Amino acid sequence: MGNTAGKEARPRSNTYSSTSSTLNSYDINRRNTIFGNVNDYKKSRKQEERDRQREDHYSKLIVKYDQTVDGGYLAPFGTYKSNLDFNVDIVRELIIQRKLAPFYTPLQDFDDDWTEDELLKILSQLTLHSIEIAYDDEEIDDIDDHKIHKSSNFYKRQEQKMKLKLLMEKIKSLQKDEENKFFDIKLEGKDDNLPSKDLLLKLYKNPIECPICFLYYPNNLNLSRCCLQPICTECFVQIKRLDPHPPHDQQEQSQGNELPHTLISEPSNCPYCAMNDFGVIFEKDLDIKTGISGIKPGTYHNDLIHDPTQDNINEIKDDLKNLNIESSEVFSSSPSSSPLKASPIKSPTPASQKEESLREKRRRRSSIPANSPKVITIDQIRPDWELKLASAKSKLARKSAAASAIHASNLIINPSTDLAEYDTRRRNSNSNTRFQTIEDRMIEEALRLSIIDEEERVRRQGTPQSESSNNT
Amino acid sequence: MAALPKRIIKETERLISDPVPGITAYPDEANLRAFTVTMNGPDSSPYEKGIFDLELYLPDDYPMCPPKVRFLTKIYHPNIDKLGRICLDVLKDNWSPALQIRTILLSIQALLASPNPDDPLANDVADDWKKDEPKAIEVAKEWTAKYAKAKE
Incomplete structure (x- = not known):
């Protein structure tokens, strides 16, 4: 499952980090030009709305x-x-x-x-x-605290x-x-x-x-x-x-x-x-x-x-x-x-x-x-159970899409390049074009996923009922 | 610690005043949500005459969530693994808030009387059980005699 792909990817992301300062700013810039601050504004508005609903809920x-x-x-x-x-x-x-x-x-x-x-x-x-x-x-104990x-x-x-x-x-x-x-x-x-x-x-x-x-x-x-x-x-x-x-019983163990x-x-x-x-x-x-x-x-x-x-x-x-x-x-x-x-x-x-x-x-x-x-x-x-089910489904879909994206990018490097060669290339700052393209592809993939995600979310918000019933 | 819900207090009182035959359950002094349980192996089962120690914990959401129960005594059973964890539907998705500590412990005792190797938790034990049931029962008896002895 995605789990194994994630484990493979982790050590590599550490090697990236030597050059990450440039990459990160690059990444952030690209993101900002696409989504911009409009999104932030929308987000905070939505958050306010959610806070207000919660207060209303508890006051009742x-x-x-x-x-x-x-x-x-x-x-x-x-x-x-x-x-x-x-x-x-x-x-x-x-x-x-x-x-x-x-x-x-x-x-x-x-x-x-x-x-x-x-x-x-x-x-x-x-x-x-x-x-x-x-x-x-x-x-309330939060695992993140540790x-x-x-x-x-x-x-x-x-x-x-x-x-x-x-x-x-x-x-x-x-x-x-x-x-x-x-x-x-x-x-x-x-x-x-x-x-x-x-x-x-x-x-x-x-x-x-x-x-x-x-x-x-x-x-x-x-x-x-x-x-x-x-x-x-x-x-x-x-x-x-x-x-x-x-679901239980039937295919529980047959497919992970x-x-x-x-x-x-x-x-x-x-x-x-x-x-x-x-x-x-x-x-x-x-x-x-x-x-x-x-x-x-x-x-x-x-x-x-x-x-x-x-x-x-x-x-x-x-x-x-x-x-x-x-x-x-x-x-x-x-x-x-x-x-x-x-x-x-x-x-x-x-x-x-x-x-x-x-x-x-x-x-x-x-x-x-x-x-x-x-x-x-x-x-x-x-x-709201239908909405919950739909969001659990899309969350899982997102997770597996991300996992396969990481997995796919792993496959690009591994077969052709052995690690030693890869390492020397990385150190040689002039010849990191290949490296750059991989990074590019990963960012593109991430952007694509989040755009799909955003569209999905907007669509779902527009018609919550019909959307969720379609999914069931 | 937060105040104990009335339900837990009443259940505890009733468990002590009107105990289940073959089962004892006492709350720990330090934490009244944690119980020390002993269970007699059911008659005419491989666990007959054994006395098994278990621990039972009532989570914060109890009775909306099932209690957490685990065998402390080693036991050879297809639905109980090395760590003493128990595979029983009513301890998971089939939990109902109308069930109680009492009924859950009775269900576990019933599981000892009728192992279910087709829904295993301990795969090796379940395999043995399915391949050669009389032999598996022998092993279960041996383990019972060896580990589930009465304490003085």
């Missing part, structure tokens, strides 16, 4: 106490500190539309023996975000890392501000954006444990479309395709070189039953509609029958009908979910009974196809 990961949906939030609590590259706008929209469970603040522990007062006390101490876990100042020779990319990356670190600091302090505001308002206790006690108890009195993060959430979670297992939204947004990779067009990226399987095309459905198990496009969380009362919740019930019933489920059965089997009967807080449904009703519902329902409008797939919240 800040949990805000006054942006709630059914007692949850629009941004994750911070259980995970990496893999946060899901599309925040899409996820927020899905939560507001009640197609995905909101990001609830998890309980680290739960005990059935807790009294309501104990539970409320614990709930009142919950923060919006686990700042310390999510934004600890861990240095290299003696640092490429120009290294400095660029250093700069990027610095920028990211600053951005993280900023986001962290913004989250802290939000946290302080939340704390002050809790002390005052007047803001209707804070959840009422009834709401908190309703949500957290019978929590369930997410099987992936082992944290306790209101029994209002997403269910896998295939095997109807619960998954909290924070874990759901973590699940994504593997990075583009060559990875052909760029064979790279694949497959949708994730269900973490529970390994069914392909993992997706979730969210059907509210709780008859709450607070926060965005609902009532103020502070005005929610369990014993009050107000229209929004009534509407909501009908909505759920409709939804259930669409799924061919006898809504009456579902509701009669789980008395706690009907507000009319819900003799509040005092008599919590025994967990076993609740589980039974859940199980009953599950038994009655079969798996739902991935393309159903109710199903949210992992590709929906990370729509």
